[in-house]
Amino acid sequence: MCGIVGAVAQRDVAPILLEGLRRLEYRGYDSAGLAVQDREGYIERERALGKVASLAERLAERPLAGPTGLAHTRWATHGAPSDRNAHPHMSGERLALVHNGIIENHEPLRQALEQAGHRFESETDTEVVVKQIDQQIGARGDLLAAVFDTLSLLDGAYALGVICRDEPGRLVAARRGSPLVIGIGIGEHFIASDVQALLPVTRQFIFLEEGDVADLRRDSLVIYDEHRRVVDRPVRQSELSADAAERGGYRHFMLKEIHQQPAVVAETLEGRLADHEVLEASFGPRAATLFPQVQRVQIIACGTSYHAGLVARYWFEEHAGLPCDVEVASEYRYRRHVVAPGTLFVAISQSGETADTLAALREARTLGYLATMAICNVPESSLVRESDLVLMTRAGPEIGVASTKAFTTQLVALLLLVIALGRHQQLNADDAADMVNALRSLPSALEQALELDGPVARLAELLVERQHALFLGRGLHYPVALEGALKLKEISYIHAEAYPAGELKHGPLALVDAEMPVVAIAPRDDLVEKLKSNLQEVRARGGTLMVFADSDVRYAEDDDTRVLAVPHCHPLIAPVVFTVPLQLLAYHVAVLRGTDVDQPRNLAKSVTVE
Ligand code: G6P
Numbered sequence: 356m357c358g359i360v361g362a363v364a365q366r367d368v369a370p371i372l373l374e375g376l377r378r379l380e381y382r383g384y385d386s387a388g389l390a391v392q393d394r395e396g397y398i399e400r401e402r403a404l405g406k407v408a409s410l411a412e413r414l415a416e417r418p419l420a421g422p423t424g425l426a427h428t429r430w431a432t433h434g435a436p437s438d439r440n441a442h443p444h445m446s447g448e449r450l451a452l453v454h455n456g457i458i459e460n461h462e463p464l465r466q467a468l469e470q471a472g473h474r475f476e477s478e479t480d481t482e483v484v485v486k487q488i489d490q491q492i493g494a495r496g497d498l499l500a501a502v503f504d505t506l507s508l509l510d511g512a513y514a515l516g517v518i519c520r521d522e523p524g525r526l527v528a529a530r531r532g533s534p535l536v537i538g539i540g541i542g543e544h545f546i547a548s549d550v551q552a553l554l555p556v557t558r559q560f561i562f563l564e565e566g567d568v569a570d571l572r573r574d575s576l577v578i579y580d581e582h583r584r585v586v587d588r589p590v591r592q593s594e595l596s597a598d599a600a601e602r603g604g605y606r607h608f609m610l611k612e613i614h615q616q617p618a619v620v621a622e623t624l625e626g627r628l629a630d631h632e633v634l635e636a637s638f639g640p641r642a643a644t645l646f647p648q649v650q651r652v653q654i655i656a657c658g659t660s661y662h663a664g665l666v667a668r669y670w671f672e673e674h675a676g677l678p679c680d681v682e683v684a685s686e687y688r689y690r691r692h693v694v695a696p697g698t699l700f701v702a703i704s705q706s707g708e709t710a711d712t713l714a715a716l717r718e719a720r721t722l723g724y725l726a727t728m729a730i731c732n733v734p735e736s737s738l739v740r741e742s743d744l745v746l747m748t749r750a751g752p753e754i755g756v757a758s759t760k761a762f763t764t765q766l767v768a769l770l771l772l773v774i775a776l777g778r779h780q781q782l783n784a785d786d787a788a789d790m791v792n793a794l795r796s797l798p799s800a801l802e803q804a805l806e807l808d809g810p811v812a813r814l815a816e817l818l819v820e821r822q823h824a825l826f827l828g829r830g831l832h833y834p835v836a837l838e839g840a841l842k843l844k845e846i847s848y849i850h851a852e853a854y855p856a857g858e859l860k861h862g863p864l865a866l867v868d869a870e871m872p873v874v875a876i877a878p879r880d881d882l883v884e885k886l887k888s889n890l891q892e893v894r895a896r897g898g899t900l901m902v903f904a905d906s907d908v909r910y911a912e913d914d915d916t917r918v919l920a921v922p923h924c925h926p927l928i929a930p931v932v933f934t935v936p937l938q939l940l941a942y943h944v945a946v947l948r949g950t951d952v953d954q955p956r957n958l959a960k961s962v963t964v965e
Contacts, residue, residue: 356710356959357442357455358382359535360552361425361516363526363573364543369419371545372426375552376407378600381754381953381960382455382548383430386441389414390451391421396523398451402441406954422573423524425516427453430959433461434478444482446473446489449520454481455548456512456533464508484509488517499570502527503583506568512710516546529568534708534737537561537569537576539590544571548961550735551752554597561588562735591735599752607952609755609846613938614805616760617798620931622749623764624771624794631788633774638728639744645726647779650697652679653724655687655715657962659758659841660703663765665834666930670770674790675777684711688718700724701772705753705761706961707736716741730768732761746772755953756960757845759938762838763801766931770794793925797932803922804935810919811936814901815943817917818849818872825863826853826937827875827889829882835930836876839937846945846955856889867898874940877904878921878929903936905929 358379362368372389380387387410388402399419403409407428427442434440443451458464461480464487469475473486484505491501498519506513512532519525528535528546538545538553538560546569547553550560563569566581567588580586605611627637635642652671654664664681671679684702688711700719704712707729716738719727729742732750739745748764774782774790782790818824824843828836833855840851854863856875867873873893877886887910893900894915904910906920924932945952 356382356430356533356962358428358548358552359425359453359455359514359516359546360548361453361526361528361546362543363423363524363571364540365422365573366543367420368422368424369414371556372424373407373411373414374555375547376410376426376428378552378554379548380407380428381756383428383959384954385429385431385436386438387426387428388441388443389419389424389426390443390445390518391419391424392451392518392523393421394523396520398445398448398518398520400443400445400451402438404436404438404441423518423526425451425453425518425526432457433480440477440479442481444477444479444485446485450485450489450492450517452481452485452488452515452517454484454513454515456514458483458509458513459511460509480511484513484515485517492519498522498525498527499568502529502568506531514548524572526571527568528563528571530563531566532710535563536735537563537571539576543573544576546571550593550595551600554593554595554600558593560591560593562591564588565737595752600754607755607942609757609759609942609952612753612755612760613935613942615751616763616935617801617805619750619760619764620767620801621798623767625749627771628791628794631784631791632778633771633787633791635775637771638746638775641726642744642775645699645744646776648697648725649677649699649776649779651695652677652699652701652776653694654679654681654701654703655684655712655719656703657684657709657711659762659838660705660712660765662834662838662841663762663769664701664703665837666766666831667769667773669831670773671776674782674786675773676781677776684709684715688715692722694723697725700727701730702727702738702742703730703765703769704736704738705732705750705758705765707731707733707738709962711962713737713741730765730772732764753960756955756958757842757941763931763934767794767797770927790927793927796925797928800922800924800928800932801935804932807919807921807936808939811939812943814917814919815940815947817899817901818843818940818944819947821849821870821872823866823871824849824851825866825871825873826851827856827859827873827886828853829856829886830880831930832876832878832933835933835937836874838934839874839876839940842938842941843944845958846941846952847948847950848956849944856886859889859892864892864896867893867896869897869899872899872901874901874937875903876933877902877908877910878926878933879905879907879923880926880929883908903933
């Protein structure tokens, strides 16, 4: 949800900022802009509607040079995507500012500023902040003091950076509710929405805490907490390689990330399994005391992470004997809750910065849960820092907006949790050992599933001209169908819905005709015969069927029925394995339709606003 990057250096920073924007583009990509300050303090700005590449073209025609600067890639909230609404926003020629987040009280602030004589050029909430800082500087004459005074007037969320004409070589940054890291170079300092943006220039990072304000100069860095006290924040070394954010020979990040799944699943299991058990210490030092007390599980998440939670509900109840509820975070936070004793609250999030998920976690902390747990892919994220227990997925940076490897590693993390908690409940040692073995076989099962790439690409041709598609599954493959439908709609813009197959005749069957393809997931389980009956209902109405069937399940092909044989695997890991061909299906349909696979319209990867 918008990416920001900034630098104070000796060298020319425009190329660093532009590369940073490219690496942050997954956060938003409807417009981009960059402001550079020269040694005398003069600030110049360039902005462009569209992707970072459009901005780069403009900068190629009119290069900007200077040792201090800020840049932004936008996902519009207030004001349509346009040059005028793109950041950086300026106050005259004096200040330039970039912002990620939403200022909720922008309207009254704007009115007061207009009355004080400020003229606004954009429809954004952000412009209020830069004008307000200008107003405060008028009175105080110091950028840092003016930023502090302005922040005390703001409601909402922000990560921001600001530079001032009168103070060349100084950058003031602040965060509340949106992520911001400081990069420490040799004789230079940087800010960015995430570490990936800065990996080409540094590996040393400070993760700002809520309410922090940082005063950056080339050769100095001072961080203040919200009470304006100087604080010491630890410097951390990033282990990520700079090319983790490169496509590495693949046509799209999404394809690369689909193919990384066997490796990142193996990585997520690494060091967490004993011979026949899950190591409880993997969840943090408090797990040994807390896990025996868990009597229920409440999961919250958004988007794809929510689907992982839905799959896990079946596992918790089936294998661990623990009641489990799953809810989307945006709904959870706006209703009253009855929390049963001994309930573990689990938040699932790739980024650890999703606004609704974080808000739900913060609400949960006041509600009497036994403990909170984060299942997350970003170690320094707010979600991880604010949870009692943590299990990291080790998917590595996920750049494609449509989540793939984050989902499968979340499922693995959830299975680890099911086994660990189950051992304090009904799960006996033999069954736990069987589950652990199944998990160990998952990377190779995923390798085999990836070999379906060619056959899936051919199936994709049947979908490419369609406007709608129906996905069916039963039991825990219903949430897998939900995820398959979500992938297809996100990147191909085909309207796709998922239903539990038994619900077909209660409504969706009315939609089935020759124009409505139906994608069905048919693992080898107790429900497969029932599923086959459901699919007969589709065939009888002339619908085109694509059945993704376990290779052990016999399903007859004909002109209207295509069967894709998915290599047989242990039933425990089947939801993870069946996910792969569904990801590939969405991918190939999108490629055939010529959509922007990695950056689908209107979406952003990290949703840090409500
Ligand atoms: C956005 C992304 C999805 C993601 C969801 C939740 O909608 O496009 O891919 O599943 O946010 O994100 P999180 O980082 O909390 O898993």
